[in-house]
Amino acid sequence: MSTTVSNAPPTGNAAMAAPRQRGYWGTVGYRLRYDPVTLFFGAVLLSVILAAVFASWIAPADPYQESIIRRLKGPGYMGHILGTDELGRDMLSRLLYGGRxxxxxxMVPVVIATLIGGGLGVVAGFAGGIVNTLIMRTMDVFYAFPSVLLAVAISGAMGGGVTNGMIALTLVFIPPLCRVAETATTQVRNLDFVDAARATGAPLRLVLWHHVLGNVLGPVLIYASSLISVGIILASGLSFLGLGVKPPEPDWGLMLNALRQAIYVNPLIAALPGIAIFITSVSLNMVSDGLRSAMDVRS
Structure with missing residues (x-):
């Protein structure tokens, strides 16, 4: 008597009894897909980024065109949807271009600091001993100064400007990212699967790439995502103090500085750059919190 084996996929109750297996990143994506708060603020953040990237096509007017007779006009005046600034320039266009x-x-300082600080932290945590002491004690020197004052001091010493401002913020963000990476690497270094990989004679680079970085990357990325909002606030602060973007280039922090006297004439116009910074920072923080919850394997 012959037996026929069917290769057809299970149906009905059999299909329900065999749920699809997801990998780690598949599980993270599944959790994010069903997190309405993170999706909402992610959509807001994506809208802000796209508006800044495509400002040349979206902006209704030239952000540099001045008009003395149109100074500090309210929303809707002569086609200016959000009004005009202290020099009669279109506020909506300035906000769109300023977002760039x-x-x-x-963002750029956080990305660079993640690569440098994360790499130094992994080396310090995995090597241990004198290498760890040398790297981490150097990082501790930066912790002696508040991040705001350190960014202002470095940018001021270098002469201000966009490039020098990004260098200053990068140096500010390297120490905390290095510490997070070092702590995570130290915890992973002595786990059983790392010892087993070493015992089998696996090359050091493969142990680091496949066993250490895979477990360190999550915490570092989560912390780095939370630093982007801090970076935006610090960058705006540098521009507000005249150490970042220089006039007439549009920047939210520089616009706040230029409009600070206008709060007595047209407070809504003066508040628009601050509102843009607030919305972007809150969206980044909420997305970072959602990402941390989704990547928490214990949940």
Whole structure:
């Protein structure tokens, strides 16, 4: 008597009894997909980024065109949707173009600091001993100064400007990212699967790449994502103090500085750059919190 084996996929109750297996990143994506708060603020953040990237096509007017007779006009005046600034320039266009430099100065230093600080932290945590002491004691020197004062001091000493401002913020963010990476690497270094990989004679680079970095990357990325909002606020602060973007280039922090006297004439116009910074920072923090919850394997 012959037996026929069917290769058809299970159906009905059999299909329900065999749920699809997801990997780690598949599980993270599944959790994020069903997190309405993170999705909402992610959509807001994506809208801000796209508006800044495509400002040349979206902006209704030239952000540099001045008009003395149109100074500090309210929303809707002569086609200016959000009004005009202290020199009669279109506020909506200035905000769209200003988002480019603000986001650039907030994100680029975090990315560079993640690569440098994260790499130093992994080396310090995995090597231990004198290498760990040398790297981490050097990082501790930066902790002696508040991040705001350190960024202002470095940028002021270098002469201000967009490039020098990003260098200053990068140096500020390297120590905390290095510490997070070092702590995570130290915890992973002595786990059983790392010892087993070493015992089998696996090359050091493979142990680091496949066993250490995979477990360190999550905490570092989560912490780095939370630093972007801090970077935007610090970058805006540098521009507000005249150590970041220089006039007439649009930047949210620089616009706050230029409009600070206008609060007595047209407070709504003066508040618009601050509102843009607030919305972007809150969205980044909420997305970072959602990402941390989704990547928490214990939940």
């Amino acid at each position: 430099l603000t986001l650039l100065m907030g």
